[in-house]
């Protein structure tokens with residue numbers, strides 16, 4: 297009998313406490329009867345590692361950790377739970393880079409997808425098909441490894457995240473956004489086919505033509521409908537040898553956003569070749585250094601920009617990139633100048649670097665390693681990501697950047713803000729976005745210290761309150777809600793379909809319980 301109950305209550309109080317005592321012990325006892333080649337661990341170290349994530353804000357201890365050696369073993373585990381008189385929840389853990397416990401499973405089983413990585417369980421896990429223009433990658437694979445493998449063939453996926461140490465299954469469960477999304481859509485718009493283990497333990501291959509309902513459910517589906525074990529991803533000739541990477545500084549927010557919106561519509565509206573990548577960020581005196589996007593500037597430029605940020609309170613940085621190779625090299629200066637000449641950044645505040653394509657895509661890594669070495673990476677990350685319709689972005693600037701953040705901006709971490717095109721999102725997918733042709737991805741990617749991060753959470757709440765009161769029709773990205781009404785509002789007209797699909801593909805609500813959308817009655 298299917299019973300799906302909606303969760304109520306607050307995140308930190310509910311995690312790990314909604315199961316009857318002894319449930320974890322019962323689960324680990326049951327698992328002993330499961331015959332498979334994979335490892336099931338219940339040692340404290342394995343459980344501890346699977347109990348938290350990059351955010352370091354949530355904690356939930358699983359009963360066991362499965363290190364699968366094949367997708368068949370993942371299917372066997374899920375099927376076992378589904379058929380059991382005492383079912384347990386199952387969460388795929390990609391790289392554990394969620395920030396609010398989305399890949400945790402209190403008293404359930406965490407599937408550490410990493411054990412499949414690089415063919416750990418035998419067989420090739422990243423396979424390039426040059427002729428048909430795709431790469432098959434295991435759901436557990438890191439995007440950096442997909443890039444390195446495809447580059448051996450002179451090919452590469454076309455849509456990225458800023459950071460490549462994330463898994464294919466993890467980003468496809470959300471969307472996968474970056475400065476290429478305006479052109480190609482998010483990563484979920486660049487997938488041809490998936491292999492999925494559903495919540496009943498079936499392995500299903502799906503695509504736009506074959507089992508389309510499951511295919512679109514899983515894309516942006518927050519892990520609710522199945523565990524992705526393989527994705528067929530579009531690739532194209534690796535665009536270039538070199539990337540002209542530029543940053544332009546603005547004091548005026550209106551100029552900053554209207555330039556972004558022009559740049560992302562050049563091809564469609566003006567039939568003109570534009571940049572291959574467009575992003576933006578907010579620079580406050582406190583977040584220019586010690587942040588994983590800071591490796592771009594020379595030391596003297598950092599000082600000049602800091603001075604400007606101190607003078608204005610905050611300045612804005614438009615970041616763009618154009619790919620080129622030896623054949624187009626002679627005209628690159630002209631092409632870029634043509635694009636820059638009508639932009640309204642502060643004269644003299646134009647910076648450029650020429651880097652390899654690989655360096656550009658993997659640009660965050662350098663910053664990450666620097667933060668690691670200073671002990672600033674493994675710290676709490678109360679991140680907030682929201683998608684704001686372009687018609688409200690000036691109000692957002694006024695209310696958030698110029699008011700709420702101005703009052704207390706001593707945090708570290710980047711604040712991203714870049715425009716993207718809704719037309720590149722297939723509305724059949726589970727992912728939800730604002731109902732406007734252009735919307736902004738805003739990421740407040742700030743970190744605190746182990747003892748002091750709660751004020752950032754308070755600020756996040758204040759920001760969301762401001763957006764609600766101003767009726768901004770925004771959507772959270774990597775959403776986090778703790779009650780049914782908020783999830784219904786989040787999914788809007790897609791909610792009924794989301795629930796229907798849940799009933800169809802995971803009727804006992806076993807999968808990804810850490811998203812806190814559904815809780816099963818067991």
Ligand code: FAD
Pocket residue numbers: 349350387388389390391392393394395398399400409435436456457458459462463464465466467469470471472473474518519522523524525774808810811
């Ligand atoms: P996890 O955190 O392990 O899992 C995320 C969710 O997906 C969980 O619910 C989990 O159960 C489920 N899941 C994991 N694997 C699978 C699978 N194979 N099948 C089905 N469900 C699965 N996002 C962007 O879009 N753009 C960015 O530029 C970007 N930059 C980032 C930079 C950093 C430093 C960090 C930490 C995160 C960034 N993110 C970005 C967010 C990232 O996309 C999410 O954290 C995402 O969840 C991927 O992380 P992961 O692979 O570790 O997945």
